[in-house]
Amino acid sequence: MDDQTRMLAGLGGLGGLTPADVGDPDSVRKQQSLGQPQQDIGDILQQIMAITDESLDEAQARCWPEEAPAQWGGTDGPSEGGGAGRGTAGGALPLNFQHRKHALNCHRMKPALFSVLCEIKEKTVLSIRGVQEEDPPDPQIMRLDNMLLAEGVSGPEKGGGSAAAAAAAAAAGGSPNDGSIEHSDYRAKLAQIRQIYHCELEKYEQACSEFTNHVMNLLREQSRTRPISPKEIERMVSIIHRKFSSIQMQLKQSTCEAVMILRSRFLDARRKRRNFNKQATEVLNEYFYSHLSNPYPSEEAKEELAKKCGITVSQVSNWFGNKRIRYKKNIGKFQEEANLYAVKTAVDAANVSAQASQANSPATPNSGSSGSYSLSHTGDAYLNLRSLNGEGLSVAPSLQQQVDTLHRATHLTAGYEELSGSGLFTPHSLDANNSWQDTTNPPSVTSPPGGPGSIHSDTSN
DNA sequence: GTTAATGATTTCGG
């Protein structure tokens, strides 16, 4: 409100006053007492009108001061150094125009008039543009930013230079980890994208700042000859920045796309599986066959196995899922394997228990562990052993008793199913529904699927 | 090239 009146006042006749002066009647009187203000204003306005009539050439010359920089270089002061160069570039311009220009530039009322004009312009621009100036951060660009950050394209460099990142990834394959080979390929490609992205981003930023500087210089230069407020320059800069950021968004968008394609081609092609190494499958099989009655490792056990095998927990889960289903589907096929691991486990168990206590009962439930996880279902190992013992494999003495007790109740055959009727142990602990169940309640056995070897129970023999 | 083995993914039920 106050601004408005002040502005109008300035237009009306107080042109020579800076806004700060307006409120001071004394200053007005002072000005008027000089006896000139009216004439001054009229003078200036007339000259302005004259300039608006200038020819196109003149106007152009005025608009591109850097092409004739020294033309009217004397800023607000009467520094007339530029005048010397007038002879060369200024030759094309009419002398009277030069004169008018100069006179206007050096007019003592010019700064005040400029400030008023700036203010008016400011108001007009504001009213035209409205409040839509400060747009909130574009959600689109924020999404892109987040994604690039998540993908490791933007944000802090991981492991040094982009090329080094790939090298590091390749070097990381030194651990007994598989899958890092195609992973390193992926990382290399990602690093490439990353590099291009950063390169382009830098270029954009450089271009942006260059252009901004250029425009700012231009405007500053022009502000000597036409009313340009710093605010206006600021606004222009923000417009430029917005333009450039929209270009940047395109860059980000295409980078995101590239990353997505890369992902789908590499990471999602992780079906390109590698077989686990021998040691890993051994560890897994050991656990599986030593927990045959309940081959469901707990979360901790899975983690432990994963660590041991250099694979992920979900890979362990996959493995057990596959193993269970495939074992169940064809127990006969796995017989040999089962025996193998039973011996392994049993021997280990025997060694441990022999060391632990020789006089004591061999049935130390938790002693048998080939690894750091405990063998909670030691019985499984014995079950597998049963058939082995018949084949003349030597078993540690402490275990022999156990096996012997089993012998009393079982008939030794190579077959795996003969225990079904014994009610003592089931080799696979599968119930009628062919699913694993808790060892605590022995299965109500039906005859298993036509497995290998005939079924003969001891009781019937 | 064929085939078995095998790790991963998908589908479905609880």
Next chain:
DNA sequence: CCGAAATCATTAAC
């Protein structure tokens, strides 16, 4: 979310 079952896709042996 977990596990069973089916299925896919790759690897490795022949």
